[in-house]
Amino acid sequence: MSRAALLLALATAATAPAWVWNPYHLHTLIMAGIFAVLALSLNLLLGYTGQLSLGHAAFFGIGAYAAGLLTVKLEWSPWIGLLAAVVLPGAAGYVIGRLALKLRGAYFVLLTISFAGCVSLVSVNWMDLTNGPLGLPGVPPLEIALPGLPPLSLRTKAAFYYVVLAAVALSYLVCLALIRSRVGRALVALRENETLAASVGIDGTHYLVLAAVVSAAMAGFGGGLYAHYTRFVSPEVFLFTYTVTMVIMVVAGGKGTLAGPIVGAVLFTVLPEALRAATSWQWQMLLYGVLLVGVLFFMPEGIVPAARRRWSAS
Amino acid sequence: MDQLLQHLLNGLLLGATYSLLGIGLTLVFGLMNVVNFAHGEFYTLGAYAAFAALSLASVHFFLAIPLAIAAGALAGAVCERCLLRPLRGQSIDTVMLVMIGVWITMQNAELLGWGGVAKSVPTPFPTEPLVLGPVSVAPLRVFVFVVSGGLILGAHLLLARTKLGRAMRATFQDRETAALMGVSIERIHTITFAFGAGLAAAAGALLGPVFLLYPSMGDLASLKAFSVVILGGLGNFAGAALGGLVLGVAEELGAGYVSSGYRDAVGFLMIVAVLLLRPSGLFARAERVG
Numbered sequence: 001m002s003r004a005a006l007l008l009a010l011a012t013a014a015t016a017p018a019w020v021w022n023p024y025h026l027h028t029l030i031m032a033g034i035f036a037v038l039a040l041s042l043n044l045l046l047g048y049t050g051q052l053s054l055g056h057a058a059f060f061g062i063g064a065y066a067a068g069l070l071t072v073k074l075e076w077s078p079w080i081g082l083l084a085a086v087v088l089p090g091a092a093g094y095v096i097g098r099l100a101l102k103l104r105g106a107y108f109v110l111l112t113i114s115f116a117g118c119v120s121l122v123s124v125n126w127m128d129l130t131n132g133p134l135g136l137p138g139v140p141p142l143e144i145a146l147p148g149l150p151p152l153s154l155r156t157k158a159a160f161y162y163v164v165l166a167a168v169a170l171s172y173l174v175c176l177a178l179i180r181s182r183v184g185r186a187l188v189a190l191r192e193n194e195t196l197a198a199s200v201g202i203d204g205t206h207y208l209v210l211a212a213v214v215s216a217a218m219a220g221f222g223g224g225l226y227a228h229y230t231r232f233v234s235p236e237v238f239l240f241t242y243t244v245t246m247v248i249m250v251v252a253g254g255k256g257t258l259a260g261p262i263v264g265a266v267l268f269t270v271l272p273e274a275l276r277a278a279t280s281w282q283w284q285m286l287l288y289g290v291l292l293v294g295v296l297f298f299m300p301e302g303i304v305p306a307a308r309r310r311w312s313a314s
Numbered sequence: 315m316d317q318l319l320q321h322l323l324n325g326l327l328l329g330a331t332y333s334l335l336g337i338g339l340t341l342v343f344g345l346m347n348v349v350n351f352a353h354g355e356f357y358t359l360g361a362y363a364a365f366a367a368l369s370l371a372s373v374h375f376f377l378a379i380p381l382a383i384a385a386g387a388l389a390g391a392v393c394e395r396c397l398l399r400p401l402r403g404q405s406i407d408t409v410m411l412v413m414i415g416v417w418i419t420m421q422n423a424e425l426l427g428w429g430g431v432a433k434s435v436p437t438p439f440p441t442e443p444l445v446l447g448p449v450s451v452a453p454l455r456v457f458v459f460v461v462s463g464g465l466i467l468g469a470h471l472l473l474a475r476t477k478l479g480r481a482m483r484a485t486f487q488d489r490e491t492a493a494l495m496g497v498s499i500e501r502i503h504t505i506t507f508a509f510g511a512g513l514a515a516a517a518g519a520l521l522g523p524v525f526l527l528y529p530s531m532g533d534l535a536s537l538k539a540f541s542v543v544i545l546g547g548l549g550n551f552a553g554a555a556l557g558g559l560v561l562g563v564a565e566e567l568g569a570g571y572v573s574s575g576y577r578d579a580v581g582f583l584m585i586v587a588v589l590l591l592r593p594s595g596l597f598a599r600a601e602r603v604g
Contacts, residue, residue, distance in 0.1 A: 050407060052407065052410065052411070054414075099586060099589055099590065100589065102589075102593065105406065105407075106343070106349045106406075106410070106548065107544070107548075107589065107593075109349070109410070110540045110541075110544060110585065111585060111586070111589065113537065113540070114537060114540070114541065114581060114582040114585055115582065117537060117578060117579075117582065118579045118582045121575065121576055121578060121579050124575070125573070125575035125576060240533070244414075244418055247411070247414065251411060282422050282425050282426050283422075283426070285418060285421075285422040285425075286418075286419055286422035286423055286426065288418055289415045289416070289417070289418030289419030289420075289421075289422060290415070290419055291415075292411065292412075292414065292415035292418065293397065293412055293415035293416065293419070296408060296411055296412050296415065297400070297401075297412075300408065
């Protein structure tokens, strides 16, 4: 049952541009893909280490700005921009991780929130670099240039859809590899019982910082994709709304599972778009808040684990 | 020199309200072990409640503040009864996520109810500043400072000297023993949370007339409150009271001498410094609550 559902989902995802004609619907799917990368990244921290980052929009935004600034101001190749969108947030994740993960818990949450606030202030105030609130227009689209062939632009929505699909697959595989490795087992051991883990020689801070770096780099990757897709970067990328959306996706989808964040991301990008005609943006955010509380009360492990249990029970 | 004095004075005036914000948060954390992310929303609630009392029900300014505190405490009590009580015994992270849900819900409810346009609160105080030698100060700010100080002192006395305060501290030190001594545990939890929320609402009602009211004003207030709590050490009452003053002065100096655009980054830098150098807070040896 589960395998058939998985194959069906994969086939649907792989052929989507062929039967989704409405460009707006395709845009929604692309955003769902970008959010899936972000949710997977947040889940690595929240789901596997138990540490909540409420500043994930900062890593997303740094990635978007890194990609935007390098390609607009220095006119470097978008691929180098995308690489920088992974490396820079990863480095920021290292610093934040080292600072906060010595203490964990509430301290980590607080440090990540205020870090996001700070980075957002820089993006608004450092006019010379970031153009301030006006933002950076004209971020180039991704392009594949193979020797001997004319350059192939990934400007169309259908082409970019496959870029995002590949990015989701890549992020999924990175998470999978990490979790199945020694590192993943160490993280779970630390989450479950830190004292016991330490007694068998697991260096808690080391592994948590590693998770923070990978998570931040992955969020930055999502930001880079977003910049090349919308072709515009402004301080809005640091909006707290992005972080809230990621948290809802992970918690509702099922934290500590790999399928959960992806299911959550698709659900919470498609659902609001479907409801858009009926509700305003404020109602939607209000609903998010109620939903977060509701999920924690009635389905604390999330949709995917709950569905799995139902299947195995029947 | 005069400029420095003025900055220091402004910093202290601002810092007292940060202290008020911080002690509410540190109490709820220290006593209940709840990271209250909705703290800033109780602040916003207090500000709007004062505004509603003044401009809709046209009560007197001095009456609007206690009304706002009552509204905040009531909302806190409801929140504790309906959301925190069923989650008693759950992990601190689950409770934290629930409070984040409350934060988003309250903020957007306020946005829907009051609209996104900023509102200003009228006060009976003259706008003419008082000139005291080299420095000058708005009478409203002096009033805010005095009331904040009074509330902080009152909260301290309530905790340290009254039977209720002793029951609160006892409950969170050892539930069973406190219950055996006849303390109603569930009631103490509700009162403690309502107390913290009421203090946040007081800060909102006091600062609302100084700044403008808008639905997301609580975000910044939460951030300041958390900075204060980290500066003072999580759960440290006296630390939070002092931490607020330190943050207020540091912000004024930063805004005055470095760049006003980065005023709100000062708190972050201080948090980083404290986490690096003195993770248990600036005043680690001061008295701990709980």
